[in-house]
Amino acid sequence: MKRAARMQDVAGFGIDRVADAVVGADVLRLENLDTDLPLPPEAVEVTRAALEEPVSNSWLPFTGDLGLRAAISDHIAARHGRVYDPRSQIVVTCGGCEAVLDILLATIDPGDEVVLTDPIYAGLVNRVRLAGGVPVFAPLVVDGGEWRLDHDALRAAISPRTVALLMMSPSMPSGCVLDRSDWAEVARLCLEHDLFLLYDAAMEALVFDGRELCGPLEHEGMAERTVIAGSMSKAYRMIGWRVGWIAGPASVVSDAGWVHVYNTTGAVSVARRAAEAVLRGPQDHVAECVAELQRRRDTILDALPGWRIVKPAGGWSLLVETDMTPEAFLAAGVAATPMAGWGDSVAAKYTRFVFATEPPARLATLATRLS
Structure with missing residues (x-):
């Protein structure tokens, strides 16, 4: 069947492949933008x-x-x-x-x-x-x-x-x-x-x-x-x-x-x-969400002081400059997304950690998982 030319350079995220490879409940889920943060009350x-x-x-x-x-x-x-x-x-x-x-x-x-x-x-x-x-x-x-x-x-x-x-x-x-x-x-x-x-x-x-x-x-x-x-x-x-x-x-x-x-x-x-x-409705829960996300960011930064991490000024994720493959991260119990296709030559050097799903106590285990 004919394939549209526009599809030639359209590629997948890599998120789905990492998620499909997760085995066991103890893996830190840092690969996608799901969140465990509470919904607005309404x-x-x-x-x-x-x-x-x-x-x-x-x-x-x-x-x-x-x-x-x-x-x-x-x-x-x-x-x-x-x-x-x-x-x-x-x-x-x-x-x-x-x-x-x-x-x-x-x-x-x-x-x-x-x-x-x-x-x-x-x-x-x-x-x-x-x-x-x-x-x-x-x-x-x-x-x-x-x-x-x-x-x-x-x-x-x-x-x-x-x-x-x-x-x-x-x-x-x-x-x-x-x-x-x-x-x-x-x-x-x-x-x-x-x-x-x-x-x-x-x-x-x-x-x-x-x-x-x-x-x-x-x-x-x-x-x-x-x-x-x-x-x-x-x-x-x-x-x-x-x-x-x-x-x-x-x-x-x-x-x-x-x-x-x-x-x-x-x-x-x-x-x-x-x-x-x-x-x-009331908007105070947004500020509470921001404060919790900042705590999670800081937990990762504290857990991995020797890693080449660029500190995010906002959002749900951070980037780690590393040669580790997704398979190597998974072997350590961490699901993380490679950045190929998420930009150009700068992005390709990084792996993404999302901190919207895992609480600080679990994020702190990065230190032992990746030691």
Whole structure:
């Protein structure tokens, strides 16, 4: 059977192969983004209560309930100071990654280049390819033991074929957090080269060490050039609910919304209702989640003082520079993901540890497991 040319460079994560090779219950599960952190209090309660209501078995509305879109608008306004019209500038999707693909399919022509950092989430790289685009990588640098955006490298990655920057902060899997000077440079390059920004905001609340929350919409001219892909899966830990969103200029959101409709029809009604309740409910559990994730990060750093680990400034994972294979890690009772395909030459040197599933007491056993 004919194989589409776009599939030539699309590769798997490596996560599935590592997970399939796990044998026994004592293996530290550091290979995927599942989490044992508690759900928001409203998530299960509202989902259970809505199951028997007729509206929960409806296709409609395809682009998401207006109440949820209004809650998303308020959520973004509180974080970024920008109000999006719930009717024309927000679409609800089946998770944040569907939002990314919808946006790319609505904006990218075959051969268009999209600039991402190296390392970056393989799911973003391959969605650029699925949309017919060409991913181009700007290497991150390690500065003071943390990942930083290299402004010169970002500038050098832009060519006459570039149409967009795809940025995430904190970034998966590195935990790189962009500060105000970084976002100012992103804004400058977008304006100078007439680019748009696809901002993956899935992890933006998960920043460590008291860092200030900031983003691209603070900079002049970026509201018209930014399309946001948001998600309930990270800060709200609602992975299985599969609720995300697109927010941005009405013309792009309309096009991306039709991509969403013709791809998935609509996000699950029960999940949408739970998402609205969580966004409207108390938010203190997000800070508690951040504090616990920071404790887990620090537990790994303390357990492996001699290892070449780049300290993440946020997110759910960290990167270890090592020659150890996934098989060698598994032999030590640790499931970890190799980074081939998660960017370019920088990513290939690292292995990813996710610290969202294992509690600190178990993470502390890394010292003996890997000794």
